[in-house]
Amino acid sequence: MTGTSNVWALMTRNLRQSGILIALVALVAMFSFMHPSFLSPGNLTNIVLQYSYILVLAIGMVIVIIGGHIDLSVGSVVALAGAVSAVLVVQGGHPWWVGVLAATGVGLLVGAWQGFWVAVVGIPAFIVTLAGMLLFRGLTAQVLDNVSLSPFGGTYYNIANGFQNGLLGGYGYDALTLIVFGLAVAGFALVQVRNRRAALRYKQAVEAFPLFILKIVVVGAVVMWFGYQLAVARGLPNVLILLAILIIVYTVVTQRSVFGRHVYAIGGNLPAAQLSGVKVKRVNFLIFVNMGFLSAIAGIVYSSRMNGAQPAAGEMFELDAIAACFIGGAAVTGGVGRVTGAMIGALIMAVMTNGMQLMGVSYSTQQIVKGLVLLLAVAFDVYNKRRAGAR
Known part of the structure; x- marks a missing residue:
C-alpha cells in the first residue's frame, strides 16, 4: 500500500507541476496552427518585450500570495515610478541612471509604507493595497500634472527595447544568444539531477529514469529552439537578461533562504x-x-518600453500579475507557489493575449477568456485540495 501511495502522490505532484507547462505548450501549438506568424522570430521577440513587466510583477506577487496576502496597488506603483523617472529624465534633463x-x-x-500598515498596524493587505491603488494613482496624476511625458530616448529607452547582438559574431544568427540559452539548459539539467539524487537519498518517489531523461531533453530542445528564434531575429533582449537575473535570484531566495x-x-500556518519563533511582522x-x-523595476521597464510616462499607465497590471500567480499554481489560501510557476502562468497570459490579438479577437472577448482561465485554474487548485483532504 505504501508503494502505491507513493506512486499516486508522485503522479499528483507531477500533474500539478507539469499541468501548466503542458497547457502552455498546447496554447502555443494551437495558436501556431491557427496563425502561421505566431511562431515567427519577430513575434516571439515581441512577446518577451511586450509582457516583460507583467513577468517582473508576477515574481513579487507570488511571494505576496505565498505569504497569505494580496497586493492591488502594483499597477499604480508602476505608473508612479515611471512618472517620477520621466519628470527627472525627460523634463529635468538628468542622466538615465538618476531616473532609475x-x-x-x-x-x-x-x-x-504599505508594509508598515500591514505588518505593524495589522490592517489586512487587501484594504491597505486597495487604498494604495487609489493613493498612488492620484500621486501619479499630480507628479505628471495630468499630462504625458516623452520621449526618454538613449540608454533609458534601451533598457526594455535594446538587444545584445553581434558581440560574439555568428553568420545569420547571434552566437551570444545561443551560448546563453545553452548555459541555461545545462543549469536546468544540473538542478534536475541534483534534485533527483536528493529525492533518492531520502527514499522519495521519483519518475522512471527514461522519463526523467526525456523531460530534460524535451525542455532543452524547446528552450534552445526559442533561443535560436531570438538569435536569428534581433539577438538577446536586454529585458530578458534582467528577467533571467531576477528569476534566478528570487528562486534561490524563496527556495534556499x-x-x-x-x-x-x-502563509501555510500562521499560528504555527x-x-x-518566526518574526512575522518583520517578514x-x-x-x-x-x-x-x-513594482518600481516593472515601472522602469514599462516606461522604457513605452518611451514615456502616462497618468493611466499600469491600469489592470495587478490583475494580470495575480492571475499569472494563480494560473501558475499558487494557492488562494497561501503557503503554496513557486517563482517558476508564476513565470509559466504569466507566459500563458502573454501567449493567450498575443495569439488572440493576431487573430483579431475583440478586447472584450479577450477579457472573457482570461477570466474563465483564471476561474478554472483556481477551481483546479480547490479540487486538488479537497481530494487531498478526503484521502
Whole structure:
C-alpha cells in the first residue's frame, strides 16, 4: 500500500507541476496552427518585450500570495515610478541612471509604507493595497500634472527595447544568444539531477529514469529552439537578461533562504509560524518592501518600453500579475507557489493575449477568456485540495 501511495502522490505532484507547462505548450501549438506568424522570430521577440513587466510583477506577487496576502496597488506603483523617472529624465534633463535610482527609491518607500500598515498596524493587505491603488494613482496624476511625458530616448529607452547582438559574431544568427540559452539548459539539467539524487537519498518517489531523461531533453530542445528564434531575429533582449537575473535570484531566495522558508511558514500556518519563533511582522514588512521594489523595476521597464510616462499607465497590471500567480499554481489560501510557476502562468497570459490579438479577437472577448482561465485554474487548485483532504 505504501508503494502505491507513493506512486499516486508522485503522479499528483507531477500533474500539478507539469499541468501548466503542458497547457502552455498546447496554447502555443494551437495558436501556431491557427496563425502561421505566431511562431515567427519577430513575434516571439515581441512577446518577451511586450509582457516583460507583467513577468517582473508576477515574481513579487507570488511571494505576496505565498505569504497569505494580496497586493492591488502594483499597477499604480508602476505608473508612479515611471512618472517620477520621466519628470527627472525627460523634463529635468538628468542622466538615465538618476531616473532609475529615483524610481527604485519610490518603489522602496511605497513598499515600506504599505508594509508598515500591514505588518505593524495589522490592517489586512487587501484594504491597505486597495487604498494604495487609489493613493498612488492620484500621486501619479499630480507628479505628471495630468499630462504625458516623452520621449526618454538613449540608454533609458534601451533598457526594455535594446538587444545584445553581434558581440560574439555568428553568420545569420547571434552566437551570444545561443551560448546563453545553452548555459541555461545545462543549469536546468544540473538542478534536475541534483534534485533527483536528493529525492533518492531520502527514499522519495521519483519518475522512471527514461522519463526523467526525456523531460530534460524535451525542455532543452524547446528552450534552445526559442533561443535560436531570438538569435536569428534581433539577438538577446536586454529585458530578458534582467528577467533571467531576477528569476534566478528570487528562486534561490524563496527556495534556499531563511526568509523564503519563513514566508511559506506564515502563509501555510500562521499560528504555527508564530509559535516556532518566526518574526512575522518583520517578514510581512519585507514582503511588501520587496513588492514595492519589483513594482518600481516593472515601472522602469514599462516606461522604457513605452518611451514615456502616462497618468493611466499600469491600469489592470495587478490583475494580470495575480492571475499569472494563480494560473501558475499558487494557492488562494497561501503557503503554496513557486517563482517558476508564476513565470509559466504569466507566459500563458502573454501567449493567450498575443495569439488572440493576431487573430483579431475583440478586447472584450479577450477579457472573457482570461477570466474563465483564471476561474478554472483556481477551481483546479480547490479540487486538488479537497481530494487531498478526503484521502
